[in-house]
Amino acid sequence: MAMTRAQTLGRVLEPLLMAASMQVPSKFPSKAEYVHQLIHTYYLPVFFWAEMQLKAPCSVLGLSCVQGGGKTTMSSYLETLFRATGKTCATLSLDDVYLSRADQLKVAASFPHNPLLEHRGNPGTHDLNLLLSLIDDAQAGCDVVVPRYDKSAHNGRGDRFSRDQWITYPGPVDVLLVEGWCLGFEANAVDPPGHLGAVNKALRDFDRLYEALSALIVIHVDDIQWVYTWREEAEAQMRAVGKSAMTPAQVRDFVDRFMPAYEHYLPHLYDPMATHSTIGTLPRLTIDIDAHRTCLRVVSRDASSG
Numbered sequence: 269m270a271m272t273r274a275q276t277l278g279r280v281l282e283p284l285l286m287a288a289s290m291q292v293p294s295k296f297p298s299k300a301e302y303v304h305q306l307i308h309t310y311y312l313p314v315f316f317w318a319e320m321q322l323k324a325p326c327s328v329l330g331l332s333c334v335q336g337g338g339k340t341t342m343s344s345y346l347e348t349l350f351r352a353t354g355k356t357c358a359t360l361s362l363d364d365v366y367l368s369r370a371d372q373l374k375v376a377a378s379f380p381h382n383p384l385l386e387h388r389g390n391p392g393t394h395d396l397n398l399l400l401s402l403i404d405d406a407q408a409g410c411d412v413v414v415p416r417y418d419k420s421a422h423n424g425r426g427d428r429f430s431r432d433q434w435i436t437y438p439g440p441v442d443v444l445l446v447e448g449w450c451l452g453f454e455a456n457a458v459d460p461p462g463h464l465g466a467v468n469k470a471l472r473d474f475d476r477l478y479e480a481l482s483a484l485i486v487i488h489v490d491d492i493q494w495v496y497t498w499r500e501e502a503e504a505q506m507r508a509v510g511k512s513a514m515t516p517a518q519v520r521d522f523v524d525r526f527m528p529a530y531e532h533y534l535p536h537l538y539d540p541m542a543t544h545s546t547i548g549t550l551p552r553l554t555i556d557i558d559a560h561r562t563c564l565r566v567v568s569r570d571a572s573s574g
Contacts, residue, residue, distance in 0.1 A: 277315070278307045280352045281345055288341075289505070293560060310555070310563035314342065314485065315349045317553045317568055321483040322355070322443060326406045328480050330550075331447035332537065333487035334530065335523070336498025338561050339447045342487070350443055358412040358437035362448030365399045366417050369427035383525055384463045388426050390529055391450055392470030396477060399446075403480045409440035420512065446477075449526070452484060453533035454545045464528050471533075475545055483551040488538055492530050494559050496523050540569065 271279075285303040296302040318329055333339035343359045350357035366388045367375065375393060379385045385392050398415065406412045414435045421427040455471035499519050506513035514522060540548040556564040 274308065274312055277312060277349055277352060278304075280348060281307050281311060284345070284348065291560065293562060306563070310566070311342070311345050311349075313566050314553060314555065315346055317566075318346060318443075318483070318485065319350075319353070321551055323482065325409060326441055326444060327482040328403055328406065328444045328446060330451050330478075330481045330484040331445060331487070332451040332484065333447070333449065334489055334492065334495050334534075335449045335526065336495055336502060337487050337489060337557060339449075339487060342485075343445050343447045346445060355442040356437070356440070357443045357445060358406060358414065358441045359445040359447070360399070360402060360412075360414045362394055362399070362446070362451060363419075364415050364417055365395045366426060366428065367393055367395055369422055369425065371395075372425075379466055382463045382466055384467050384528060387525070389525060390467045390470075391453070391474060392467055396473050400476060400480065403444065403446075403477075405439070406441050406444040407480075411439045412437040412441055412444065424512070424514075446481070450474075450529060450533070452478075452486065452537045452547050453529065454536050454543050454547060456532075460532060464532060467529060478546040478550075481547075481550055483553075484547065485553045485555070486537065487555045487557055489557060491559070492527070492534065495526070495530070496520060497559070498561075499523055 282303060285306060286299065290299070290302075292299050292302045296305070321327055321329060331339050331343060333342075340361065343361075347357045347359050366372070372388055372393060376386050384390045387393075402412055402414065413431075414437065415431075416429040416433055416435060417426060418429050419426045450471075453471055453474065455468050455474070459465035459468045496519065499522070500516055503513040503516075503519055536542050537547075538554075540552060542548075552569045554567045554569070556567075558564055
């Protein structure tokens with residue numbers, strides 16, 4: 269009997285997931301059964317929706333998720349599936365376009381008493397002009413040369429890799445995936461008081477990015493405190509294999525710097541009817557996940573919903 273398209277694509281992902289390190293929930297008798305569930309209730313439904321959003325010459329799909337929620341993994345699997353179906357796909361993260369170390373030091377010097385802009389992470393520490401130039405290249409059918417960021421440089425403060433280490437996706441590409449923890453955050457009309465005001469000013473520039481998006485995938489979490497747990501799990505894994513990693517106290521300090529933005533902007537991202545920017549008008553797929561990153565529900569909303 270001929271395999272269905274879902275079965276064929278499932279076999280593309282299966283060896284990747286089986287080789288990946290993951291915690292299998294106790295209700296699944298084996299990793300293989302859990303992998304099968306992940307593929308057919310999570311990754312493939314998201315891919316099939318993303319596939320329907322494609323328009324010539326190049327679609328720019330956004331993917332938003334808090335840190336540690338699996339957005340980079342999702343991007344990787346989507347790229348694999350697009351490639352398996354004959355589509356050329358380039359992926360990039362907002363992390364890839366962090367400012368160079370020299371430029372980040374200038375930002376920190378401009379806001380000497382603002383811990384939210386002291387180091388990379390929040391809006392105001394990205395090179396949006398570089399990101400938008402990559403989108404322009406993709407939409408023009410040119411090669412897409414994605415920068416890479418070395419988070420281990422300068423004792424973990426990070427710096428951009430030299431250009432000869434960037435990744436080239438030969439053009440034309442059919443789809444460009446852009447993922448980020450703050451993708452979809454909408455600036456307030458009035459800057460909030462305190463340290464977040466400068467972040468809000470920088471976030472206004474993100475509207476230029478949102479206008480370039482074709483659709484948006486949002487991985488939704490119920491409890492933002494999960495970010496602390498997920499980050500510590502990642503660092504613990506690195507410590508276990510002898511790699512340089514943050515201590516639990518350093519993890520808390522690191523995540524603390526993102527919490528003001530999460531608490532202020534996530535509610536509007538999760539409620540597209542409350543937004544006034546372009547981000548609220550895009551076709552949207554929302555994925556609810558639990559504390560174990562298990563998919564609970566997938567809900568689509570087209571551009572005309574309201």
